[in-house]
Ligand SMILES: Cc1cc2nc3c(=O)[nH]c(=O)nc-3n(C[C@H](O)[C@H](O)[C@H](O)COP(=O)(O)OP(=O)(O)OC[C@H]3O[C@@H](n4cnc5c(N)ncnc54)[C@H](O)[C@@H]3O)c2cc1C
Ligand SMILES: NC(=O)C1=CN([C@@H]2O[C@H](COP(=O)(O)OP(=O)(O)OC[C@H]3O[C@@H](n4cnc5c(N)ncnc54)[C@H](OP(=O)(O)O)[C@@H]3O)[C@@H](O)[C@H]2O)C=CC1
């Protein structure tokens with residue numbers, strides 16, 4: 301339900317949001333809808349103006365948690381118009397053969413959306429709200445948590461100034477300046493862990509009439525054991541590909557130093573896609589190699605003065621397609637707490653971090669787990685058989701078995717709960733699968749007896 305119908309809180313305050321990325325711009329809308337005045341500062345230029353620099357990762361997978369938050373500010377339908385449903389994984393092997401794995405039931409999909417398009421829409425909606433004031437080209441250099449002021453630098457003039465805040469929301473992403481200041485507070489826990497992999501974005505061109513040259517409504521995967529490439533569709537018929545590749549080693553960024561080496565390598569390991577990438581070697585050397593990091597920290601709140609949300613508090617590797625979705629879910633949860641405890645900010649901040657931290661840790665682990673699944677296991681026919689058997693179990697025991705992927709992607713079950721139940725289900729699958737060689741085996745009486753036994757033993 302849109303929150304606009306809720307009464308304004310007593311008393312309405314002036315709140316500060318640092319970072320107008322995906323989470324910050326959405327958060328400002330939630331806060332304004334509760335009657336607060338919101339001052340938003342963003343380091344980059346206004347991305348809606350032509351010539352503004354855009355970040356990496358051109359499109360993103362949006363799923364149920366993200367949709368719920370967008371619906372919370374009334375823009376679910378608008379975004380649906382420009383979102384492409386992806387109903388299944390399509391795996392491409394090294395000979396160009398395809399195999400398939402549906403994400404869920406027939407009508408369940410994850411949606412490919414343009415990162416910049418979504419961010420622009422959220423910014424325009426925020427700007428249209430008289431309670432929100434957006435200020436671009438404003439880089440946070442640091443904050444004084446005790447004195448409650450921040451140092452801002454105008455990136456167009458280089459001018460620096462000090463600005464006071466009463467309550468600050470840090471939504472300035474994985475390399476957050478607000479979090480850096482929190483790290484200097486007493487007994488602050490922080491860890492960052494980089495993968496030995498980086499990522500490189502590449503493009504598949506549209507066909508001559510703007511048609512999609514690979515199946516449109518799917519997420520494409522080229523699983524190659526230790527590395528992989530993926531592709532998500534865009535509205536103009538193109539796909540954005542991301543190569544996830546080791547930094548060092550036999551097959552690695554370090555090993556591919558010349559256009560000839562890149563061309564030869566792609567022709568050998570991704571032969572079906574090379575003809576669709578006429579700019580391959582140019583893009584490979586022009587586009588940056590991004591690093592992949594998991595960041596954990598706690599607390600996320602400093603008294604009732606500062607709160608971190610989104611990647612600033614929980615940056616995760618992208619392999620589940622859940623980073624933005626988790627950040628959007630942060631907004632939904634905060635909004636629920638505002639409804640429940642407003643205007644007791646101390647309680648709101650504290651409940652928020654206590655509720656969200658276990659879920660942020662779980663999705664961080666799940667994201668690493670899904671990398672192995674995508675780069676390796678999806679290429680194994682036994683894995684695909686296991687997934688089919690699992691959906692048969694789910695259909696036979698509705699309400700008693702939901703595949704882990706569905707819990708994460710198509711439900712609002714807290715991530716920590718989903719991860720726990722997913723691990724328990726995986727143990728059962730490991731016991732069942734040695735008895736199953738084909739899909740038809742599932743109906744054999746002895747297999748059905750084992751399944752019944754396992755289900756009876758479940759708590
Ligand atoms: C390759 C890749 C693919 C991904 N795919 C998906 C996906 O499919 N689905 C999904 O859900 N998630 C995905 N993610 C994760 C997703 O991009 C992030 O979780 C999401 O962008 C987090 O939003 P945020 O608003 O917290 O941070 P950001 O989007 O980074 O926004 C932070 C904002 O703060 C601004 N800022 C930074 N520092 C300062 C400063 N000092 N002062 C002022 N402003 C500042 C930045 O300019 C930016 O606008 C992917 C990530 C990567 C790297
Ligand atoms: N979890 C992950 O592995 C990753 C997550 N992300 C997230 O994706 C979102 C969008 O990314 P995008 O717009 O492409 O942002 P970028 O990757 O372009 O990063 C934005 C800024 O962050 C700083 N930065 C980037 N990489 C590093 C690094 N390894 N160490 C320190 N600072 C770094 C740089 O600031 P400066 O110019 O000051 O050096 C950069 O300009 C963000 O939420 C980010 O949080 C992005 C990359 C990886």
Ligand SMILES: Nc1ccccc1C(=O)C[C@H](N)C(=O)O
Nearest residue numbers: 360361389519618619620621670
């Ligand atoms: N968006 C992504 C970006 C990078 C890596 C994976 C994704 C995914 O969405 C994967 C998808 N959830 C899958 O499990 O097939």
